[in-house]
Amino acid sequence: MLEKLILVGIIFTISLVIAMYATYFERKVAAWFQDRIGPDRAGPFGLLQPLADGVKMFLKEDFIPRNSDKWLFIMGPGIAMFTSLMTSTIIPWGPDIVTASGNIVLQVADFDIGILFILGVVSVGVYGIMIGGWASNNKFSLFGAIRASSQMISYELAMGISVITIVMMTGSLSLRDITEAQHGMNWNIFYQPLAFVIFFVCSLAELNRAPFDLAECESELIGGYHTEYGSMKLGFFLFAEYVGMFISSAVISILFFGGYNFPGMDMVEGNTLAVLGVVALFVKIFFFIFVIMWIRWTLPRFRFDQLMHLGWKTLIPLALINLLVTGLVIAFTSGWFN
């Protein structure tokens, strides 16, 4: 029990620190892509910039518009932050750590329904945006909220179907089982490249990240659902996005890139394996965070009808065909037709 509590504390801290520094690296990466330097004034290499931003957020006036629904207005960012932090509970961070008094499992909870839990919690996450946008009592916020929820509905389907292919291959919904099945270099990406592409595109849409950031859409909706927000409530919305980025990078690494598995993992064992496994997972996570940022600073935003077109007419049929082919291959290889 105590070790779980400590693990929760550590994961909570790590998620927040990574989200903090993701904001810093977002600005740095953007600067590099645009031949600039980026923040370099606060501390060495600007490393204290996230702290400065946080202090700024806290010191701003905490304003609630007069015509807004006060409680829902406060709840919105809370839900967004809560749900994005909650998904980290079922991520398997590494192989077991061996101690004298037994193994320590580097996973807060290993639900049987693992990946379903993530999909469920992420769907609740859109309530934060929806409630926030609705409670603001502002046209732009409402538009942002509507866009976010319709986008979420359209892309969750394709996402779920592409996850089902992985589940079919593994035979389990548990993220730990899915990770264990990809031992060494036996990663799912080599069997399911199409499912990976679909899942990746859908997770960008779920995260409301560019090129699917229509819910925020600074140029037309002036921030969308968080137009009316300021101070740390706005900070929570933005922060939830970065925590979500961290978690979805972790999920992508686990589903398609072997989680904490790495080539040559049979040569080490015990706690060395555990440490290297955690390092391998974090390397993959950081790589995907970088890729998500890379995409943001490369691609322009989709138009809304293009977004719907891509979701319903392209990704869902593709995911279904992929599901069908995977099912047939599994059926043939396991000899159902003999």
Add this chain to the structure above:
Amino acid sequence: MQSLSNRSKVVSDKPMTFMEKLYLPAILGGMWITFTHLFRKHNTLKYPEQTKAFAPVYRGMHVLKRDEQGRENCTACGLCAVACPAEAITMVANEREKGEEHLYREEKYAEIYEINMLRCIFCGLCEEACPKEAIFLTDRLVPTEYERADFIYGKDKLVESMDYRIDITDRQSTGKRTEK
């Protein structure tokens, strides 16, 4: 219609090919372009530490020059004020008294000389109009202030001090005049 310049292009709205509909090749191409930018030299000038040299023709804050003996060149003729298209310059003339020969070069001088830096458009016509080589636009910047009144610069800010002469030798218009 016939193209005269041979440069016009006909806009096409032909449907996208299969490769274009895939989006992915174009996306990867775009990502490659941004990736190459990661390794380019940045163009940033770290401003307070590094500064960029002004062009020799840069027109910034004015200076009222003194001659070699430290006497003010300005005789309050008012030509600069007349030339000023923004009506930024005002002055009050006064007669030089006995014993003030070391202060003012000629018999008349400007007792008050004010330039409103918020009105000034830094066109340099005052410098061109001046027959006494008294006023020049330099490569100094007008600093920011909190009050509008503080932007009206009097002689205290405009006349160069003897300890800290403002170098205007590489200004464009000086070369022409000093030949005379």
